[in-house]
Amino acid sequence: MSTEEQLSTTIDASVPTAARMYDHYLGGKDNYAADRAACAELDKVVPSTRALALNNRRFLQRVVKTLAAEHGIRQFLDHGSGLPTQDNVHQVAQRVDPATHVVYVDNDPMVLVHGRALLEQDERTTVIHADLRDTRTIFEHAETRRLIDFSQPVAVLFNSVFHCIPDSETDGPLAVIRRVTERLVPGSMMVMCQLVSDDPEVRRFVTEFMDQATQGHWGRVREEKDVAEWFEGMDILEPGLVEVSTWRPDSEVAPRQLTQEWIEFGGVGRLR
Numbered sequence: 001m002s003t004e005e006q007l008s009t010t011i012d013a014s015v016p017t018a019a020r021m022y023d024h025y026l027g028g029k030d031n032y033a034a035d036r037a038a039c040a041e042l043d044k045v046v047p048s049t050r051a052l053a054l055n056n057r058r059f060l061q062r063v064v065k066t067l068a069a070e071h072g073i074r075q076f077l078d079h080g081s082g083l084p085t086q087d088n089v090h091q092v093a094q095r096v097d098p099a100t101h102v103v104y105v106d107n108d109p110m111v112l113v114h115g116r117a118l119l120e121q122d123e124r125t126t127v128i129h130a131d132l133r134d135t136r137t138i139f140e141h142a143e144t145r146r147l148i149d150f151s152q153p154v155a156v157l158f159n160s161v162f163h164c165i166p167d168s169e170t171d172g173p174l175a176v177i178r179r180v181t182e183r184l185v186p187g188s189m190m191v192m193c194q195l196v197s198d199d200p201e202v203r204r205f206v207t208e209f210m211d212q213a214t215q216g217h218w219g220r221v222r223e224e225k226d227v228a229e230w231f232e233g234m235d236i237l238e239p240g241l242v243e244v245s246t247w248r249p250d251s252e253v254a255p256r257q258l259t260q261e262w263i264e265f266g267g268v269g270r271l272r
Contacts (some may be wrong), residue, residue, distance in 0.1 A: 011110050013205060016213045018164050019082045019108040023052035026085050030114055038213045045205050046261050055194070056264045057085070059244035060159050061092050063191050063268060068096035068178060068236075073189060076102045077144070079132040080161030086116055088258050089157070090125040100124065101147040107131045133171045135179040146234045153187035156180055160264055162194040162230075165219040173219075177230050186271050189207055189237075192230055193244050193266025197223045202261050224265050234269030241267040 016038035020031040024039050042049055058234050067073040074097055078089050081104035090102035104115055104127040115127035126143040138144060148154060162173040169175060173194075181190065203221040211218040228241055239247060244264040 011113075015215050017108050017110075017217065018155050018210070018214060019080075019106065019111055022053055022082050022160075023085065025050045026057060028085055028245045030110065030207065039254050041213075042206070042209060045209075046202065048261060052195075052262070052264055055245040056160050058250075059193070059247055059264070060191075061087050062248055062250065063157075064092040064155075064157075067189055067191075067268070068093045068100060070191065073153060073155045074100045075152065076100070076157060077138070077148060077154055078102065078157040078159070079138070080129070080158065080164065081106050081115070082108075082111060084111075084119075090119075090122065092114040095123070098124075102126075103128065103144050103147055105130050105132060127210070133165060133176050134159070135176065135183070139183055150183060151185060153182055153189070155191060156176070156184065157191045158193075159191060160193055160195070162192065163219050163221055164217065167219070173226075173230060181271060184271055190231070190234060190269045190271070191266075192227070192269070193264050194227060195262055196224050196227060196265040197221050197262040198223070199261060206262065221262060226263050231267070231269045233249045234271060237268040237270065239267075241265065 005023075012033040014034050020035040021039050024031040024035050032181045039049070064076065076089050076093055089104070090100070093100040093102060102125045104125070106112065106115070106127070107130060109129065112127055112129045113203070119125045119127060124147065126147060128138065128141050128143050130137045130141065132138075139150070165171065165173065177190070177192070195206070197206075207218065207220040224241070231241065242265070244266060247267060
């Protein structure tokens with residue numbers, strides 16, 4: 001039995017995952033009834049979630065294009081990449097330079113199955129199955145070492161994923177960031193954003209709902225000050241840390257996040 005076949009047998013269609021819920025919000029087809037039901041329940045309290053997911057995806061695409069075209073980044077390591085959709089990281093980056101290398105990382109077996117099927121013809125891009133907190137496995141994986149030269153700048157992406165892991169001195173977001181940045185050279189980029197809210201009731205509801213729905217595969221909705229802490233010691237690219245639909249929009253009429261019960265908040269930091 002192949003690795004993909006083994007992983008496909010571990011997919012539990014009855015338990016929602018963040019990756020499949022995100023896929024549903026983006027209009028994808030790689031999700032199940034449980035994922036769609038969870039989205040419907042979430043929408044009752046935070047109805048802007050679909051718009052938020054779409055704006056987050058556009059942010060990712062703008063960031064990748066900017067880093068490739070304006071900063072010469074030719075290596076991307078995408079943690080918690082989710083299910084393949086349109087204009088993925090490798091497609092955006094390789095339009096700037098076809099020689100760009102991309103490694104996707106996710107612990108959802110469905111992502112690996114679909115991702116490898118999509119990328120099997122592209123030797124410059126791969127998907128590995130790992131928990132985003134397992135920095136050693138990710139950085140020392142044979143596929144990562146084949147594609148990423150860590151003596152050169154790398155863009156490391158944590159796009160809308162840190163709310164999926166709980167606080168921990170050893171495995172929380174700040175600990176993961178420190179482990180990752182220790183392995184990177186100056187000039188590397190850290191792309192980080194997550195769900196935040198000023199409303200403690202929204203933070204409480206969404207955190208409890210998603211933790212229960214995903215059977216413990218969740219962290220928490222945080223505050224802007226938590227995200228700002230992640231970028232300490234880095235040079236933050238303009239326009240700074242912002243609600244992501246306002247990060248270098250393509251035009252004055254580009255979609256904006258109109259409701260504010262929760263937002264995606266973050267930006268891009270350059271290692272000194």
